[in-house]
Amino acid sequence: MLPTLLHEKQKAADRVMQHASGDKRFKILEAHMKKHQFKHDALIEVLHKAQELFGYLDDDLLLFVAYKLKLPASRVYGVATFYHFFTLKPQGKHTCVVCLGTACYVKGSAKVLEAVEAKAKIKAGETTPDNELSLLTARCIGACGIAPAVVYDGTVTPRQTPETALEHLKGWISHGH
Amino acid sequence: MVIDDLNAIAEKERAARKKTVIRCCLAAGCMSSNSETVKKNLEQAVKDAGLGDEVEVRGVGCMKLCCEGPLVSVDTQNALYEKVTPEDALELVKTLAGGKTKIKRGDFNHPFFKKQLSIVLTNSGEIDPERIEAYIVADGYQALHHVLRELTPKEVVEAMVKSGLRGRGGAGFPTGLKWGTVAKTQSAQKYVICNADEGDPGAFMDRSVLESDPHSVLEGMAIAAYAVGANQGFIYCRAEYPLAIKRLQTAIKQAKTLGLLGSGIFESPFNFNIDIRIGAGAFVCGEETALMASVEGKRGTPRPRPPFPAESGLWGCPTLINNVETFANVPPILRKGADWFAGIGTEKSKGTKVFALAGKITNTGLIEVPMGTPLRQIVEEMGGGAPDGGKIKAVQTGGPSGGCIPADALDTPVDYDSLTKLGSIMGSGGMIVMDETTRMVDVARYFMEFCVDESCGKCIPCRAGTAQMLHLLEKILNRQATARDLAKLEELCDMVKNTSLCGLGQTAPNPTLSTLRYFRKEYEELLQPDPFGPHSNGEAKKSQPATR
Numbered sequence: 001m002l003p004t005l006l007h008e009k010q011k012a013a014d015r016v017m018q019h020a021s022g023d024k025r026f027k028i029l030e031a032h033m034k035k036h037q038f039k040h041d042a043l044i045e046v047l048h049k050a051q052e053l054f055g056y057l058d059d060d061l062l063l064f065v066a067y068k069l070k071l072p073a074s075r076v077y078g079v080a081t082f083y084h085f086f087t088l089k090p091q092g093k094h095t096c097v098v099c100l101g102t103a104c105y106v107k108g109s110a111k112v113l114e115a116v117e118a119k120a121k122i123k124a125g126e127t128t129p130d131n132e133l134s135l136l137t138a139r140c141i142g143a144c145g146i147a148p149a150v151v152y153d154g155t156v157t158p159r160q161t162p163e164t165a166l167e168h169l170k171g172w173i174s175h176g177h
Numbered sequence: 178m179v180i181d182d183l184n185a186i187a188e189k190e191r192a193a194r195k196k197t198v199i200r201c202c203l204a205a206g207c208m209s210s211n212s213e214t215v216k217k218n219l220e221q222a223v224k225d226a227g228l229g230d231e232v233e234v235r236g237v238g239c240m241k242l243c244c245e246g247p248l249v250s251v252d253t254q255n256a257l258y259e260k261v262t263p264e265d266a267l268e269l270v271k272t273l274a275g276g277k278t279k280i281k282r283g284d285f286n287h288p289f290f291k292k293q294l295s296i297v298l299t300n301s302g303e304i305d306p307e308r309i310e311a312y313i314v315a316d317g318y319q320a321l322h323h324v325l326r327e328l329t330p331k332e333v334v335e336a337m338v339k340s341g342l343r344g345r346g347g348a349g350f351p352t353g354l355k356w357g358t359v360a361k362t363q364s365a366q367k368y369v370i371c372n373a374d375e376g377d378p379g380a381f382m383d384r385s386v387l388e389s390d391p392h393s394v395l396e397g398m399a400i401a402a403y404a405v406g407a408n409q410g411f412i413y414c415r416a417e418y419p420l421a422i423k424r425l426q427t428a429i430k431q432a433k434t435l436g437l438l439g440s441g442i443f444e445s446p447f448n449f450n451i452d453i454r455i456g457a458g459a460f461v462c463g464e465e466t467a468l469m470a471s472v473e474g475k476r477g478t479p480r481p482r483p484p485f486p487a488e489s490g491l492w493g494c495p496t497l498i499n500n501v502e503t504f505a506n507v508p509p510i511l512r513k514g515a516d517w518f519a520g521i522g523t524e525k526s527k528g529t530k531v532f533a534l535a536g537k538i539t540n541t542g543l544i545e546v547p548m549g550t551p552l553r554q555i556v557e558e559m560g561g562g563a564p565d566g567g568k569i570k571a572v573q574t575g576g577p578s579g580g581c582i583p584a585d586a587l588d589t590p591v592d593y594d595s596l597t598k599l600g601s602i603m604g605s606g607g608m609i610v611m612d613e614t615t616r617m618v619d620v621a622r623y624f625m626e627f628c629v630d631e632s633c634g635k636c637i638p639c640r641a642g643t644a645q646m647l648h649l650l651e652k653i654l655n656r657q658a659t660a661r662d663l664a665k666l667e668e669l670c671d672m673v674k675n676t677s678l679c680g681l682g683q684t685a686p687n688p689t690l691s692t693l694r695y696f697r698k699e700y701e702e703l704l705q706p707d708p709f710g711p712h713s714n715g716e717a718k719k720s721q722p723a724t725r
Contacts (some may be wrong), residue, residue, distance in 0.1 A: 028431070036697075039474075040473075040474055040542065041472065041473045041474035043474035043475075044454070044455070044456075044457055044471065044474050045454070045474075047456065047457070048416070048455060048457070062614070062646075075475075079474070079476055081413075082459065082476040082477065082633075083456075083457030083458050083459050083477070084457070084458035084459060085416050085456075085457040085458035086457060100378070100380035101379055102378040102379035102535075102536070102573065102576065102607070102609045102623070102624075103378070103379045103535035103536050103609055105378075105623055106536045106537060106609060106611055106615055107536070107537070119706050138375075138417065139376070139378055139460065139627065139630075139631075140377070140378035140379060140380070140417070141417050142205065142375065142380075142381035142384040142417065142418060143206055143209060143381070144243075144379055144381050144533055144535035144536075144541065144607075144609075145206045145243020145244050145246070145378075145381070145533075145535060145541045145542050145543075146206050146209060146244065146246070146541075147535060147536075147541070149209070154697065156208075156209035156476060157382060158206075158207060158209055158210055170674060
């Protein structure tokens with residue numbers, strides 16, 4: 001959780017700034033904020049960039065954004081947790097997003113998801129213990145014409161069945177667990 | 178930029194046109210089937226055959242029949258090739274010299290294409306969406322010039338009122354009336370927002386329009402801004418549409434370079450800029466007040482209306498919010514006249530509507546038909562009915578806010594009012610066909626789960642009500658519910674519908690209510706006998722609060 005007490009706040013600020021000083025990605029992020037003139041309404045854009053750079057949004061990163069944009073940490077944290085697109089946990093090396101939009105659903109995407117869940121032994125929204133695969137679901141990626149669609153590492157793949165999905169995930173799921 | 182410059186660009190583009198054009202679909206659907214490599218291979222094959230001066234390989238937007246992608250068409254042959262693989266490219270180019278091919282051929286004379294009437298999708302699948310010249314040669318930005326140089330803002334609003342265009346986002350509010358309200362509100366700063374947060378699962382019309390013809394949306398927004406007196410626009414696009422965002426960015430950049438956006442457009446005093454705002458995956462942001470909160474960089478929670486955005490919207494300024502398809506309708510209306518547009522469609526719903534056909538249907542893809550087209554014609558003739566000899570059971574429109582229309586009501590004409598009468602809504606245009614294997618209670622559960630997930634949590638009826646309804650639906654599906662539970666579900670539906678703050682909650686019970694209305698038997702078959710006897714059902718009804 002984010003610290004709330006005053007002295008802890010100062011401690012956190014020092015830590016975050018020190019953390020940020022050695023990492024190039026924070027510089028890129030700050031340049032992005034500058035492009036938006038550190039405007040408060042650019043918060044979502046900045047968080048998009050932060051997630052693109054770091055993969056996920058951890059507490060220190062959120063605090064960094066809050067300090068730089070001069071926003072309360074609660075506001076930044078509130079926005080980051082409100083939107084589904086932002087993730088506060090690190091993602092696995094590979095991602096598999098099963099679309100659960102209506103068209104995909106009536107064409108059996110729930111079965112695809114079930115098969116992957118059973119094989120990887122994780123639930124949707126989780127990452128395998130060896131950090132290889134994150135299994136996610138989407139509410140509709142707009143690829144309804146080619147349902148059911150699954151996105152493997154950012155590549156939309158049409159007309160999936162439990163078999164083709166498992167075939168695709170070979171190598172991403174280790175047999176150890 | 179003056180009109181002569183615009184015409185010169187069009188003239189140059191026309192002169193550069195090659196004899197044969199091979200069109201290759203580069204919309205998101207076909208691209209996921211590798212159409213980019215197909216295009217690359219086609220270009221190489223054309224070059225190798227020495228046809229570079231005669232044949233143009235053009236990447237275009239959505240060619241509509243998404244289920245058969247990647248799609249390639251050759252204009253001189255009037256041929257449509259389906260499921261083209263990168264290896265087919267060589268063979269396909271050889272057909273230009275009379276060669277034979279085994280590539281699957283589509284039929285442009287099929288009702289799927291023949292019965293379409295394109296206004297919004299005129300350029301979709303025809304022009305290269307990444308080149309502004311291609312849009313200009315298709316009469317692009319002519320309407321903007323006409324408006325800026327020849328009409329007053331008031332006349333533009335009047336034309337919109339006369340055209341009878343209604344909002345394509347789902348609710349069907351008259352566009353001209355909305356524009357008029359924003360125009361009348363006095364303020365130094367006004368905004369125009371394009372709602373491209375197409376959140377309904379099963380809908381991809383707006384994505385296709387943005388990917389296939391982004392400039393038509395920009396032009397529509399600029400005309401709207403002139404009419405209402407705004408100088409800044411935002412396009413709020415969902416993050417799930419990376420290609421649409423990329424093409425919009427390209428389009429805005431090109432328009433700015435040519436002076437079609439920016440200051441002093443067409444040497445008039447009118448200034449207009451557009452920024453893109455990327456959503457972050459929240460269905461509720463399709464609601465206009467939530468969307469504005471999100472544009473301001475806040476949590477996307479709605480607020481009570483009034484005040485309506487037309488009076489107090491973004492940062493408290495009067496704001497015009499329209500959907501992608503609404504804006505895309507604007508340039509053709511002003512180019513061809515309000516009367517022309519008003520002549521299409523039904524008495525109360527004018528023009529055409531784009532639908533995304535998907536689900537258990539033979540031809541999935543994008544269609545644009547005049548308002549009032551019977552549902553049966555769309556689903557059976559154009560869509561080709563259920564695949565593998567299945568029987569259509571219901572058609573779902575309007576996503577989580579809509580309802581299921583049973584097969585015996587398929588002769589209903591599709592317009593705003595007829596669909597509302599059936600307990601569904603027009604919605605943004607997603608049309609999901611369900612066959613006999615679909616269990617309707619499960620469909621209701623599916624949509625309710627969606628609403629539970631997407632409820633923003635601001636008002637209690639929606640936050641708690643949807644969760645309770647989902648619980649009851651699951652209980653019914655698990656065969657643990659009695660008639661008493663069903664009565665409670667109906668009571669809750671009624672409560673959530675009438676007391677929620679925004680559209681999400683107010684319409685969340687619709688899928689459940691409409692399946693209850695037409696497929697009640699499926700619910701009742703899952704019920705268990707009530708241990709307290711049949712009278713308890715009546716008791717439960719009587720115990721409703723008497724205050725309403």
